Amino acid sequence: MIINILAAGPTENLADLENYQTEDDRWVGVDKGAMILLSKDIQPIMAFGDFDSVSKNEMDKIKQGVSQLNRFKPEKDETDMELALNWALQQEPDLIRLFGATGGRLDHFFANVQLLVKPVLQQQAIPIEIIDDKNILYIKNPGEYSIGKNSLHPYISFIPMTMAVEALTLTGFKYPLTNRHIPFGSTLCISNELLDDCGTFSFTEGILLVIRSKD
Structure with missing residues (x-):
């Protein structure tokens, strides 16, 4: 099983998500990333975030389109991406891919790069990749x-x-x-x-x- 997590990074930096859709893939939306998945006719099994970057209309669509919605207060100790990644690691997949994790705010980008180290520090043999339109990081x-x-x-x-x-x-x-x-x-x-x-x-x-x- 592969878990793909899509965050709300700039869509112009996204890789072509159609290249990462197989029967073994499971999709998770992070904040507005859930809306982006739905707009591309990709069904997320979960969504995580405080959803402070979505409109009321988009939030209604996310509620209708995602059966398992995990909503958090903006005041929390983890980023939305880390919350989704923590859940994904618990599923023990063969691979985790992070999309929408680059471009835009540099603080979010550097935080996402640091998240790659999490399974190494936890002694978990689960590879994680950050993928955008120009790069693959691991x-x-x-x-x-x-x-x-x-x-x-x-x-x-x-x-x-x-x-x-x-x-x-x-x-x-x-x-x-x-x-x-x-x-x-x-x-x-x-x-x-x-x-x-x-x-x-x-x-x-x-x-x-x-x-x-x-x-």
Whole structure:
């Protein structure tokens, strides 16, 4: 099972949601994201939020179109996206995708990127991806990983999410590395490319953000 969560980020930054609809996918709306799903004839199974960004008419449509509505007061300790993600993690899906999580307000964007770390800190082996019209973001903890060429997202960047990532090694890349110490704030690993159909990356300590991008 895959859980797709759509937040209320700018629609011009959305990936084509039709490419992510299969029998294994379940959709969740966050705040106005529920309305966006309904407008695209995608049926959300749940909706979360304080819904402070929707009109009364839109709220009525959400109430009619979503059977399980979880409404919260604006004064709360979690963002609407985190509330939806907490629920999704409890379902133990194979994958969680976050849409509508980029563009617009930078505070929301950085908060959403930090949410990628949540299953790592909770020792849950559930991958989470942030996907928009130009990027795919995900987190990895120490280990060795294969990565395949993607013609739609040819550029690959590696960014430390901790004070440092240790012994980062990149093989099969245009700019290879061997056992490099990458401190937080380094731009050394921005905009790399695979030389062949597949490469590998590995590291021994830290948490690494992987970003696949297109122009």
